[in-house]
Amino acid sequence: MNKNRGITIISLIVTVIVLIILTGVAIVSLKGENQLFGKASTATEKTQEQVAKEKLENFLLNMKLEKQTNPDYTEDFFINELTSNGMAITEDKVYVNDWLFVIDQEMLQIKTSMGKVKLNEAIKVASNKTISHDFTTAMLQVDISYEGEIAEIEIQGQKEEVPVKQEGKYVLQKEVKQNANYSVFVKDKENGYQMQTISITELTDNMEIRTAEDLKTFRNKVNEGRNFKGKKVTLVNDINLNEGKYTKNQDGSVSFQANAESWEPIQKEFCGTFSGNGKTIYGLYCNNEATNLDLVDQGIFTKVTNQGRIENLKVKEGLIYAGSYTGVISARLIDSTLFGCYTDVSIKYKNETDKRHGCAIAGLCRYSE
Numbered sequence: 001m002n003k004n005r006g007i008t009i010i011s012l013i014v015t016v017i018v019l020i021i022l023t024g025v026a027i028v029s030l031k032g033e034n035q036l037f038g039k040a041s042t043a044t045e046k047t048q049e050q051v052a053k054e055k056l057e058n059f060l061l062n063m064k065l066e067k068q069t070n071p072d073y074t075e076d077f078f079i080n081e082l083t084s085n086g087m088a089i090t091e092d093k094v095y096v097n098d099w100l101f102v103i104d105q106e107m108l109q110i111k112t113s114m115g116k117v118k119l120n121e122a123i124k125v126a127s128n129k130t131i132s133h134d135f136t137t138a139m140l141q142v143d144i145s146y147e148g149e150i151a152e153i154e155i156q157g158q159k160e161e162v163p164v165k166q167e168g169k170y171v172l173q174k175e176v177k178q179n180a181n182y183s184v185f186v187k188d189k190e191n192g193y194q195m196q197t198i199s200i201t202e203l204t205d206n207m208e209i210r211t212a213e214d215l216k217t218f219r220n221k222v223n224e225g226r227n228f229k230g231k232k233v234t235l236v237n238d239i240n241l242n243e244g245k246y247t248k249n250q251d252g253s254v255s256f257q258a259n260a261e262s263w264e265p266i267q268k269e270f271c272g273t274f275s276g277n278g279k280t281i282y283g284l285y286c287n288n289e290a291t292n293l294d295l296v297d298q299g300i301f302t303k304v305t306n307q308g309r310i311e312n313l314k315v316k317e318g319l320i321y322a323g324s325y326t327g328v329i330s331a332r333l334i335d336s337t338l339f340g341c342y343t344d345v346s347i348k349y350k351n352e353t354d355k356r357h358g359c360a361i362a363g364l365c366r367y368s369e
Contacts, residue, residue, distance in 0.1 A: 052099040060108045090195040120192030135204045135226045144170040154185040207233045228272030235279045242283035262287040271306040276313025284318030297331035298323035308336040318345035327365035
């Protein structure tokens with residue numbers, strides 16, 4: 001009786017030990033299977049990403065060939081071809097089969113992969129811009145409305161610090177100094193994303209002047225407050241401000257017809273570089289009475305300041321009726337430079353009254369300091 005009871009207890013202990021061992025083996029097996037499943041899932045995603053990347057690479061390779069051989073290749077052509085191949089683009093970001101890539105549109109190559117993402121319509125992105133008074137900078141403001149949590153914000157491919165959420169909004173400001181289409185990319189914690197583009201075209205930029213109308217446009221920009229500091233304006237062609245509206249006299253002077261257009265001087269400060277590029281402005285006519293600018297400064301410019309520079313410019317076959325300060329290139333030159341310039345333009349008093357008012361006249365520039 002006691003012997004059988006001992007055998008039963010031993011059997012029970014052995015059974016328990018076996019069960020414990022089997023349980024451990026089962027746990028290890030399940031854990032291993034989960035790891036295998038995880039590795040398989042990761043491998044699948046890597047394969048999917050590689051497939052999407054190769055699709056984009058092949059497309060960009062074809063576009064390089066088109067760019068070299070197709071005279072009709074344009075940015076619109078590139079975008080149309082990309083979308084017709086089942087891809088989407090916003091600025092430099094291309095969406096391919098749930099994967100997002102950043103590309104260099106000029107070099108037509110992939111810069112980086114931003115991982116697997118999905119468009120999240122719940123993320124609302126609003127934007128506005130404020131241009132500085134001198135047109136040198138713009139302040140971008142991005143307002144992001146989202147009930148969830150925003151994990152990442154990029155502007156033009158540059159990561160920005162995610163601001164503190166206030167009243168359901170993330171508000172971000174960024175100063176920019178160049179005209180461009182600025183892409184805004186927003187991503188949440190679950191890799192859902194939203195994108196928007198802000199277009200900046202109002203900032204002062206380098207400028208080429210090819211026609212009389214271009215020169216007037218340049219004048220209007222300066223008179224609006226664009227001082228062109230740090231920028232260069234280049235005269236590309238000879239231009240005539242009054243072609244067919246004046247005659248050249250034997251003594252070298254010119255006589256302007258009644259329908260000749262009087263030049264309104266560039267009245268605000270110019271602080272950039274104006275390169276005449278060896279070209280000539282013909283037909284400059286400043287008639288202060290016709291433009292109701294009696295006795296104001298006269299010339300192409302009235303004030304070049306703050307290390308501005310006018311270089312290699314010729315002005316011929318013109319007539320200026322004197323104002324308070326009159327110089328063919330600029331009435332006043334302050335902390336600035338004239339270099340390699342030439343003029344044969346005549347400067348006259350309009351009448352004896354102007355002469356008595358003490359109009360100060362000179363050739364290239366009347367006043368310099």
